[in-house]
Amino acid sequence: MAEEMDLAQIETFYDVMRSQGITRRSFMKYCALTASALGLGPALVPKIAHAMETKPRTPVIWVHGLECTCCSESFIRSAHPLAKDVVLSMISLDYDDTLMAAAGHAAEAAMMDTIERYKGNYILAVEGNPPLNEDGMFCISGGKPFVEKLKMAAKDAKAVISWGACASYGCVQAAKPNPTQATPVHKVITDKPIIKVPGCPPIAEVMTGVITYMLTFDRLPELDRQGRPAMFYGQRIHDKCYRRPHFDAGQFVEKWDDDNARKGYCLYKMGCKGPTTYNACSTIRWNEGLSFPIQSGHGCIGCSEDGFWDHGTFYDRVTDLTQFGVERNADQIGMAAAGVVGGAVAVHAAVSALKSAQHKAQKSSTSQNEEA
Amino acid sequence: MTKRSLIVGPFNRVEGDLEIRLEIADGHVAAAYANAPLFRGFEMMMLGKDPMDALTITPRICGICSISQSAAAARALGQIAGQGQTSQGALASAILHGVENMCDHLTHFNLFFCADFARPAYHGRSWHDRAQARFTAMEGSAIRACVEARAEILHIVGLLGGKWPHTLAIQPGGVTRAPSARDRIRMASTLSAFRRYLETTLFGAPVEAFAELSSAQALRDWSRGDAGLFMEIAADLDLSAMGPGPGRYLSFGAYPLADSRAFAPGIWQGGASAPVNSAAIREDLSHAWMHGAAAHPAQGATHPDEDMKAPAYSWCKAPRLNGQSYETGALARQIIDGHPAALDLAQQGASVFARVAGRLLEVARTQILLESWVAALKPEERFIQEIQLPKTGSGEGLVEAARGALGHWISLREGKISAYQIIAPTTWNFSPRDESGCPGPVEAALVGAPVGAGEDTPLTVQHIVRSFDPCMVCTVH
Numbered sequence: 001m002a003e004e005m006d007l008a009q010i011e012t013f014y015d016v017m018r019s020q021g022i023t024r025r026s027f028m029k030y031c032a033l034t035a036s037a038l039g040l041g042p043a044l045v046p047k048i049a050h051a052m053e054t055k056p057r058t059p060v061i062w063v064h065g066l067e068c069t070c071c072s073e074s075f076i077r078s079a080h081p082l083a084k085d086v087v088l089s090m091i092s093l094d095y096d097d098t099l100m101a102a103a104g105h106a107a108e109a110a111m112m113d114t115i116e117r118y119k120g121n122y123i124l125a126v127e128g129n130p131p132l133n134e135d136g137m138f139c140i141s142g143g144k145p146f147v148e149k150l151k152m153a154a155k156d157a158k159a160v161i162s163w164g165a166c167a168s169y170g171c172v173q174a175a176k177p178n179p180t181q182a183t184p185v186h187k188v189i190t191d192k193p194i195i196k197v198p199g200c201p202p203i204a205e206v207m208t209g210v211i212t213y214m215l216t217f218d219r220l221p222e223l224d225r226q227g228r229p230a231m232f233y234g235q236r237i238h239d240k241c242y243r244r245p246h247f248d249a250g251q252f253v254e255k256w257d258d259d260n261a262r263k264g265y266c267l268y269k270m271g272c273k274g275p276t277t278y279n280a281c282s283t284i285r286w287n288e289g290l291s292f293p294i295q296s297g298h299g300c301i302g303c304s305e306d307g308f309w310d311h312g313t314f315y316d317r318v319t320d321l322t323q324f325g326v327e328r329n330a331d332q333i334g335m336a337a338a339g340v341v342g343g344a345v346a347v348h349a350a351v352s353a354l355k356s357a358q359h360k361a362q363k364s365s366t367s368q369n370e371e372a
Numbered sequence: 373m374t375k376r377s378l379i380v381g382p383f384n385r386v387e388g389d390l391e392i393r394l395e396i397a398d399g400h401v402a403a404a405y406a407n408a409p410l411f412r413g414f415e416m417m418m419l420g421k422d423p424m425d426a427l428t429i430t431p432r433i434c435g436i437c438s439i440s441q442s443a444a445a446a447r448a449l450g451q452i453a454g455q456g457q458t459s460q461g462a463l464a465s466a467i468l469h470g471v472e473n474m475c476d477h478l479t480h481f482n483l484f485f486c487a488d489f490a491r492p493a494y495h496g497r498s499w500h501d502r503a504q505a506r507f508t509a510m511e512g513s514a515i516r517a518c519v520e521a522r523a524e525i526l527h528i529v530g531l532l533g534g535k536w537p538h539t540l541a542i543q544p545g546g547v548t549r550a551p552s553a554r555d556r557i558r559m560a561s562t563l564s565a566f567r568r569y570l571e572t573t574l575f576g577a578p579v580e581a582f583a584e585l586s587s588a589q590a591l592r593d594w595s596r597g598d599a600g601l602f603m604e605i606a607a608d609l610d611l612s613a614m615g616p617g618p619g620r621y622l623s624f625g626a627y628p629l630a631d632s633r634a635f636a637p638g639i640w641q642g643g644a645s646a647p648v649n650s651a652a653i654r655e656d657l658s659h660a661w662m663h664g665a666a667a668h669p670a671q672g673a674t675h676p677d678e679d680m681k682a683p684a685y686s687w688c689k690a691p692r693l694n695g696q697s698y699e700t701g702a703l704a705r706q707i708i709d710g711h712p713a714a715l716d717l718a719q720q721g722a723s724v725f726a727r728v729a730g731r732l733l734e735v736a737r738t739q740i741l742l743e744s745w746v747a748a749l750k751p752e753e754r755f756i757q758e759i760q761l762p763k764t765g766s767g768e769g770l771v772e773a774a775r776g777a778l779g780h781w782i783s784l785r786e787g788k789i790s791a792y793q794i795i796a797p798t799t800w801n802f803s804p805r806d807e808s809g810c811p812g813p814v815e816a817a818l819v820g821a822p823v824g825a826g827e828d829t830p831l832t833v834q835h836i837v838r839s840f841d842p843c844m845v846c847t848v849h
Contacts (some may be wrong), residue, residue, distance in 0.1 A: 066412055068845050069387055070435025070537040076519055105828055107384050131412075134678045138687075140409035141389055142382050172417065172432045179413030179676065200432060200538055256543060256756045262550055287530030288523065296534030296541045297548035301428050303538070309429065313422035 013052040013215065027052075034216065037209045039231055051216050058215050059122040061114055061153055065146040066139045066173055066182050067128025071163040074201035075208070108142050115156055123214060124157035126150065126167045130188055131180030138180040147188060159193045159220060160185060161210065165303055168196040168228075175309040186227070195220050196227045198279075200303035205284050206232045226306070228278070237274035237300050240282040243267065253297075261297055271315040272299030279304040374398060378823070380833055381407075385484045385509070387436055388844030390802075392837065393685070394830075396823050401833070404811070404818035406802045411661075411687040414849045415674040418792035423449060423761055423784055426792070430780065431538050433794070433849045436479070438537045439472040439529070440773030441846075444780040444794075447628070448769030450544035452784060453759040459630035460753045461546020463745055466627040466634065467559070468533050468542060469771070470742050473626075475522045476774035477702065477731050477738075478574075480841045482507065482518035485728065486598075488834050489605050499605050506598060514573070514598050521569040528559050546756030551749055559746045567739055574598050575736065583736035588716040591729045599732050606725045615817040615836035617722030618697050621704035622800065624648060624779065626772035627741070634741055635772065638708040639698065640718065645708060648693070650768060650779065655795065656690040659683060659804035666807065669781040669793035670766060687848040690803035690812060691795045699813045700776025700800045701840065703730030711737075722817075724839040731841070763787045773797050775841050796846035814840055 017027055031048040035041070040048075064072075114122060128146075131138040136145025154160055162185045165171035174182040186194045197210055210229055213221045221229040238244065246252070247266040254260060254269060268275065274282070277300050281292040293300055299315075302308040374397070381391030393405040414433055418426060426445040431438035443465060450456045457465060489503040490512065497503075506514035526536050532549055533539035541548045551559070567579060575582045576596025585591050592612075594603050606612065625637025625648075638645045656666045661684045663675040669691075677684065690697075698704075703726055706714035711733060717726040766783040776797030783791035803812035811819075814837060823830040 064389075066410065068432055068435040068438075068537075070432070070438070073435045073537050076523075107382060134680075137678075137680060138411040138676075139389070140391070143379065143391070172429050173412040173414070175417040175429065176420075177416060179416045180411060182412070201435065255758050256545060256548060257754060257758050261548070261756075281535075286535035287526055290527055290530035291534050293534035293540050295549075296532065296539075297550075298534060298540040301540065313425050314428045315422070315424050 011057050012055055013057050016057050017052075034209075034212050037205060038213055038221075048216050051218075055216075055218065058158075058218070059114055059118045060125055060211070061111060061122055061157070062125040062127065063111075063146075063149060063153055064141075065126065065128035065150065065166070066131050066180065067164070067166045067171075069127070070201040071127045071166075071207070074204045075163075076204075111153070115153065119156045121158055122156070123159055123161060123211075124153050124192075125161045125163055125211075126185050127163045128166045129170060129173075129182050129184055131173075131182045132188075133179070133181035150185070150188060154189045154192055157192060159195065159214065160189055161214075162186065162194055162196045162198075163207065164202055165198050165200040165308070168198040169306040171200060172309045193220055194227060195223060195229060198228060198233075198304040198306075200308075202304070203232075203280060203284050203286060205289075206280055224278075228304075232280045232284075233278045233304065235278065235280075235283075237277045237279055237282045237294070241274055241294060242282065243294060256297075264297075267294060267297070267299040269317055270299045271301075271313070271317055273302030273305070273308070273314075273318055274300040276318050277302040277305050375402075378828065378830075380829055380837075381409075383834075383837065383842075385487060386838065386842050386844060387434070388842075388847070390837070390842055390844045392818070392833070394818065394823070394833065399823060399825070401818050401821045401823060404815045405685050406688070406804060406812060406815050407686045408688040408798075408802060408844050408847045409686075410844060411676060411848050413674065413676065415792050415794060418789050421789050423452075423782070423787070423789055426780070426782065426789065427543065428540065430794070431540075433796075434843060434846045435537045436476055437472070437773045437775070437778075437796075437843060437846055439469050439533075439539055439542065440771060440778050441780075441794075442539065442542045443469050444769040444771045444778050445782075446542050446544045446769065447771060448767045448780045448782045449761065450759065451767030451769065452765040452782065453544060453761050455545065455757065455759040457544070457546040458754045458757050460550075460750055461543075461755045461757075462629050463748060464532055464547040464549075464551065464755055465542050466629060467742060467745050467749075468529055468539060468547070469627060470738050470745070471525055471528050472536070473772075473774040474735060474738050474742070475526065476841075477735050478518050478522060480774075480838075481574075481598075481602075481728065481731065481735075482512075482514050483509075484841065485835075485838050486514070486602065487512070488831065488838065491831065493831055497605075497608060499601065499608065502601060503605065506601065517569065517573050521566060521573075524569075525562060525566045527562050531555050531559060543756060545759045546754070548756060550755040551751055553751050556746060556749050556751060559749075560743070563739070563743050563746060567743075570735065570739055572597075574732075576600060579736040579739045583733065583740060585733070586712040586716075588713060588720055588726075588729075591713055591717075591733075602728065602732075606728070609835075611725035611728075611835065611839075612720070612723045614724045614821065614832060615722070615727075615839055617699040617817055618813050619718075619721065620696055620698045621707050621718065622648065622693060622698035622700045622777050623705045623708040624650075624770035624772055624777045625708075626705055628771070635705045635709040637770075639693065640704070640708050643719065645710075648770075650770060652694045653779075653795070654692050654695070655793075656692055656806040657684075658690070658807040659685060660689045661685075661687055662689060669779065669795055670768065670783065670791070672781075672793045673791070674793070684804070686804040688799055688802060688804055689795075690806045691800050692803075692806055695808075697803060697806070697810060697813055697816070698777075698800055699840075700797050701727065701730070702734040702774070702776075703727050704776060705772060706730050706733050706737075724835050727839040727841075761787075766791075773843075773846070775843050775846075776800060778846075794849055796843065796849065798840070798843045798847040801840045802842055802844070802847055814842075 130147035533541040625633035627634035
C-alpha cells in the first residue's frame with residue numbers, strides 16, 4: 001500500500017508532531033520516555049525515533065458504545081504532558097465521539113471517510129461494548145444500534161483495541177441480570193486481532209503505552225493468555241504493593257477507623273483484591289504516578305479482572321486464596337499480632353514460609369500463562 | 373407555513389448519546405423531543421446485592437461524575453444507618469467532590485461548549501479568529517491548557533482518593549484516607565497552581581474579582597481571559613435571548629459539611645425561594661419506555677419496555693417536583709444560594725448565556741471554597757467512623773453533581789438491596805414529557821429556536837442543548 005503512494009505525500013508521525021509545534025528535542029525525549037515506559041532499553045530509542053520518522057501515521061478511530069467514558073477521561077490525563085500531547089496529535093483521533101468538533105451527519109461522514117481512506121490500515125479503539133438484547137436497541141448511535149457501527153468500523157480495521165473492562169469483559173453493566181445483554185467486543189468481532197486493555201478505567205500510561213507500541217512497531221505487544229499486554233498485566237497488584245510488607249508481617253487493617261488504617265497496614269481483611277488482580281496499579285500508579293486505591297486506604301476491587309462486578313461483595317476478603325492457606329493464617333496472625341506482641345516474630349516466620357510457597361505456586365501458574 | 377421534522381444527533385462532545393427530534397415550522401422549532409438512547413439498567417443490577425457494593429458499582433454509571441454518584445450512595449447508606457461522616461471526613465469528601473465538579477465545569481466550557489464557536493459557520497465574526505485559536509476541538513490552545521490544568525488539580529483526588537475516575541475513598545462514615553500534614557501542604561500548593569491557571573487563562577484577573585461580580589451587567593461587561601471572550605461572543609450572538617428555561621430551579625445543596633451545606637438547598641421560582649421537599653418528587657413514566665405508574669423514587673421501580681411503544685420516546689423517566697419540571701445545575705445552585713449576579717440572571721430569565729455565566733461564577737467560588745477547606749483539614753482528627761447498617765431500612769442521599777441535583781434512594785431487606793432508584797441532574801433537565809404533556813426543561817428551552825432552511829445540525833440548537841451540559845450516561849443509567 002505504502003509503496004504505491006507518492007513518497008512526498010506520506011505523512012509520518014514525525015511530520016504530524018512537527019506540524020503540532022513539537023520540537024526535535026521534545027521528540028527525542030518522547031522516544032526515550034516511550035522506551036522506558038515500555039520496558040525497552042536505551043538502545044531502542046534510536047529505533048523508535050527512526051520508526052516514527054519514516055512510518056506513515058496510523059489513523060485511529062475511537063468509538064463509544066455502552067459505557068461511561070471513564071476510559072477517555074483516563075486517557076486524556078496521561079502522565080507526561082509531552083507524552084499525552086504527542087500521542088494525541090500523533091493519532092489525531094481521526095474520529096472520536098467525545099472530543100471531536102463535528103456533530104450529527106458530519107460526524108458520521110467523517111468516520112466513513114476515514115474508513116474509506118485508510119482501509120485495512122487503521123486501528124479501531126473501542127470504548128464500551130454493544131448491548132445485544134432487543135436487537136441492540138439499548139444503545140443507539142446515529143439512529144442505528146451501536147453493534148452495527150462497531151461491526152462496520154471493525155470490518156476494515158487492522159486491529160482492534162478493547163479499552164477498559166466494558167469492551168474487554170462487559171463490566172458493571174453486564175452485572176446480573178445484565179439487563180441489556182452487554183457483550184464484550186471479542187464476542188462480536190471474531191476475525192480481527194484484538195488487544196484487551198482492561199481496568200475500570202485502565203491506567204492512562206498503560207493506554208498511551210499500548211497505543212504507542214502499536215503505532216511505533218506496527219504490531220501488537222506480547223499478549224498473555226487472556227489477550228492482555230503482558231508488559232502491563234503480567235503481575236499481581238499484591239506482588240508490588242507497597243503495603244505488602246504489612247501483609248507478610250501479619251499487620252492488617254481490621255476496621256476503617258482503627259489505628260492500623262492510619263498506619264497504612266495491609267487491607268486484605270477489608271476485602272482487598274490485590275492478591276488476585278493482574279494490573280500495574282501498584283507500579284505505575286494513578287494520576288501521574290501519584291497514588292492508587294490501596295494508597296488511599298481502600299482495597300483493590302479487582303477492576304481489571306473478568307467478572308469483578310459479580311464476585312460477591314467488594315468488602316469481603318478474597319476467598320479463593322485458600323489453596324495457599326493464606327486465608328486461615330491471615331486471621332490467626334492478625335489476632336496474634338494484635339494481642340501478643342512477643343509471639344509476632346515466630347508468626348512472621350511462619351508466614352514467610354507460606355509466602356515462598358505461594359510465590360512458587362504463583363510462578364508456575366504464571367509461566368504456564370506465558371507458555372499458553 | 374412550511375413544516376418539517378428533523379432529527380439532530382448524534383451530538384458528540386456530550387457525555388454519552390443524545391438524539392433530539394425537532395418539529396420545525398416557519399424556520400423555528402415548534403416542538404422538541406429529547407431521546408436518551410442509552411440504557412444500561414443499573415437500578416436493576418443493584419437488586420439483591422450487598423448494600424456496600426453501591427459504593428463501587430454506582431460510581432461507574434459515569435466516568436465524569438463518579439464522585440458525585442459515590443457521594444450520593446454513601447449519604448443514602450449513612451441515612452439508613454442513622455450515622456454520617458465525621459466532620460473532617462465530610463470536609464475531605466467535599467474537597468474530592470469540589471475538585472470533580474470544578475473539572476467538569478472546565479471540561480464543559482472548553483471542550484464541549486465553546487468548541488462550537490470555532491465552527492466555519494461563524495466565519496467573518498469579529499471574534500471568530502480568536503475563538504478558533506482558543507477553542508477548535510482537540511487543537512485549540514485553551515483546550516490544551518484546560519486538559520493540563522485539570523490533570524494537575526486531579527492530583528488532589530489522587531492524594532485523597534487514590535485514583536480518578538471511580539474513586540473509592542468516600543464511605544458513609546467518612547473517607548478511607550486521613551491526609552497527613554504533608555498531603556495538606558501538597559494540596560494547598562496544587563490549588564495555588566490551579567488558581568494561577570484560572571487567573572491567567574480563564575478570568576485574566578483574581579478569582580475573587582469574578583466571584584464578587586454583583587449583577588448580570590457586570591458579568592456581561594467582563595472583558596478579560598477566555599471568560600471575556602465568551603462574554604463578547606455571547607453579546608454578539610445574543611445568547612441571553614436563546615434557550616429560556618422553565619423558570620423553576622432546584623438544588624439539593626452542594627457539599628454537606630458538619631453544620632450546613634456550602635451552597636444552600638432549595639427551590640426558586642419567580643423571585644421566591646422555598647425549601648426542597650423531596651417527598652413531593654414523582655417520576656412520571658408516561659413518555660418513557662418503562663412499565664409502571666408514576667411513583668416517588670423510594671417506591672419506584674425500573675422495568676424497561678422492550679417493545680419501546682409509543683407515545684414513549686426515551687429511556688429517560690420524567691422527574692417532577694410538586695408536579696412540575698425543574699431546571700437544575702450550576703446556575704440553579706448559584707441562584708438558590710443567593711448569589712446577586714445569579715439572582716439578577718434569574719430575574720431576566722434563564723438562557724444559554726445565564727447557564728454558562730452561572731457555571732463560571734461557580735468555578736470562581738469553588739476555587740475559594742476548596743482553598744478554605746484544605747486549610748481547615750486537621751490531620752490528627754478522625755476522618756471516618758465505623759457505621760452499622762441495619763438489615764432493613766431505607767434512605768435517600770441528596771447531593772449536587774456538577775450538572776445539578778442528584779439523588780439515590782435505597783431500600784434494604786434482609787441485609788440486601790431490595791430497591792434502588794437514582795435521579796440524575798440530566799434526568800431532570802432532559803426529561804421527556806409527562807402525563808399532562810408538559811415538556812422537560814430542554815424540550816421547552818428549544819421551542820422558538822431559529823433553524824435555517826438548509827441546516828441539519830442547527831447551531832442554535834447545539835448551543836441550547838449544550839448550555840445544560842448534558843450527561844447522558846447519568847440520565848438513564
